[in-house]
Amino acid sequence: METIRTTNQWLGASALAMGSYPAFSMIPNPAFGWMRAWGEVTERSFQRMVVKPDWDIPHFTAKDGKDHIVTISKVVEDDFGDLLHFEVPGRDEEKPTVLLVAPMSGHYATLLRKTVISLLPDCDVYITDWHNARDIPVSAGKFDIEDYTLYLVNFMKHLGPDTHVIAVCQPAPLTLAATAYLAEEEPAAQPRSLTLIGGPIDPGAAATEVTDFGHSVTMGQLEKSMIQRVGFKYPGVGRQVYPGLLQLSSFISMNGEKHAKAFNDQIARAARGEASDHDKHNEFYDEYLAVMDMTAEFYLSTVERIFQNHEIAKNEFVVAGRKVDFGKITTVAVKTVEGGEDDITAPGQCIAALDLCTGLPDTKKASHVEPHAGHYGIFAGSSWRNNIRPMVLEFISKNSQGAAPSKGAANTSQKPDAAPAPLRKNGSTDVPV
Known part of the structure; x- marks a missing residue:
């Protein structure tokens, strides 16, 4: 799995480098722009799968x-x-x-x-x-x-x-x-x-x-098909894990068409020069694709x-x-x-x-x-x-000791000293049960 990820990251980096080669700018062929855009999106996608995102909490x-x-x-x-x-x-x-x-x-x-x-x-x-x-x-x-x-x-x-x-x-x-x-x-x-x-x-x-x-599935099937050992590349070598990359593939498969469209649209934006490091797509997928075992x-x-x-x-x-x-x-x-x-x-x-x-x-x-x-x-x-x-x-x-309800919060929950009310299952307000 790591070999597949590394290979795709390398292919993306290679396509980005080739598509960005200065000499190709003399050739009015949009294929080179699309090659660069595909490489840019592909390299970033596979590279961030093994990088823990920063918290980056603003003031x-x-x-x-x-x-x-x-x-x-x-x-x-x-x-x-x-x-x-x-x-x-x-x-x-x-x-x-x-x-x-x-x-x-x-x-x-x-x-x-x-x-x-x-x-x-x-x-x-x-x-x-x-x-x-x-x-x-x-x-x-x-x-x-x-x-x-x-x-x-x-x-x-x-x-x-x-x-x-x-x-x-x-x-x-x-x-x-x-x-x-x-x-x-x-x-x-x-x-x-x-x-x-x-x-x-x-x-x-x-x-x-x-x-x-x-x-x-049975637990035996699950253990045989989902569990792998950590390779020599990491400190946990030999530990049995459920790989994050496998979990990611499960997440993506649940909404495969939606994710495919999102990446195709991002490649098109990159080709037009409209993509950026902190655009909506990258902001979401920088976190979504970062997985852990x-x-x-x-x-x-x-x-x-x-x-x-x-x-x-x-x-x-x-x-x-x-x-x-x-x-x-x-x-x-x-x-x-x-x-x-x-x-x-x-x-x-x-x-x-x-x-x-x-x-x-x-x-x-x-x-x-x-x-x-x-x-x-x-x-x-x-x-x-x-x-x-x-x-x-x-x-x-x-439910804070001696605290009054916050002024900016919606008053939608039942007060602790109120009489119990019957169960209601739906709605956009809190209901006591």
């Missing part, structure tokens, strides 16, 4: 009227992931602490870059930064979904109880499990609120191509225990030999967010978390379905910016 103007830069520091370091803090020096106003739990599903945590930028003016933001498995030596040991859950437990303990957790996509069920684990082991360390965005709490609640695939045990345990055995949905999940009981969550406010047009985690899968929290009062439960949002839009697109983000900030504000 912003706070309420004090001053521009504040953002610095990034590691507050917890471990073999398979770090806890990063986006510090805003000079900001005197105290902001609620937010832990963003990034997915480990083939992309780097930088996939949530726009989410981080949108939250920084109103929150003190931390994020889980998972490492690329191909760069982790075999001596570091295994890393499966139980280890992932314990990492989250450690991060939550470090940040303390005045924390609001937002889990995006894949980590939603494990974040819920980490909260339930803390509810029994160290209740005082539980976060104040938990927002689950587009996560597969109950994959059986609504079928998608992802869930269909999970049930169409997952440890084999994490990938296989996710498919088997979350998608096939439905251990989270059945409240049968075990961590470090201890059964996790979601009914033990009694004080953490829980909110679910789903996209009405999400083709990866369809509506119904995430809201199942509220039924699992049997010990939680109805006044501390809320849900939201964004009618026309896809999977990416519910945490980084216009649906997030215009509708979901204000509601999440309002939810955080209502």
Whole structure:
């Protein structure tokens, strides 16, 4: 797979160099311009598949009227992931602490870059930064979904109880499990609120191509066809992984025609001289094509225990030999967010978390379905910016100790002291469940 990627990157670089050769400019043939454009797009596409994108967080103007830069520091370091803090020096106003739990599903945590930028003016933001498995030596040991859950437990303990957790996509069920684990082991360390965005709490609640695939293969077939060993080129040589390039091919195949058109259009723009380093296409695909390998045990345990055995949905999940009981969550406010047009985690899968929290009062439960949002839009697109983000900030504000609701956020969630209302499944406002 790496040979194929390197070869295509070399072919693109060669075409770019040949198409840009000065002597060819004397020949009025558009073929050379198209060769250069094809090479430019192809080289960039295959080269960025193995490069971790920069966070590149811009400065912003706070309420004090001053521009504040953002610095990034590691507050917890471990073999398979770090806890990063986006510090805003000079900001005197105290902001609620937010832990963003990034997915480990083939992309780097930088996939949530726009989410981080949108939250920084109103929150003190931390994020889980998972490492690329191909760069982790075999001596570091295994890393499966139980280890992932314990990492989250450690991060939550470090940040303390005045924390609001937002889990995006894949980590939603494990974040819920980490909260339930803390509810029994160290209740005082539980976060104040938990927002689950587009996560597969109950994959059986609504079928998608992802869930269909999970049930169409046996674990033996999956291990034989999907798992590979890291080559000598990387520090993790010998480690068994689910390659990021393989995951990327799966992502692209789900919307193959759309991606093919996007690249054809970009080649045409490059040929006309209209493309740039930071145009809309490159801004999106610089992140989308940057993929990381997952440890084999994490990938296989996710498919088997979350998608096939439905251990989270059945409240049968075990961590470090201890059964996790979601009914033990009694004080953490829980909110679910789903996209009405999400083709990866369809509506119904995430809201199942509220039924699992049997010990939680109805006044501390809320849900939201964004009618026309896809999977990416519910945490980084216009649906997030215009509708979901204000509601999440309002939810955080209502569940912060001694905090009044933020003035700029939409008041769409039920107040904690209001009477319970019956379940409603759809709509663009929060509803108690």
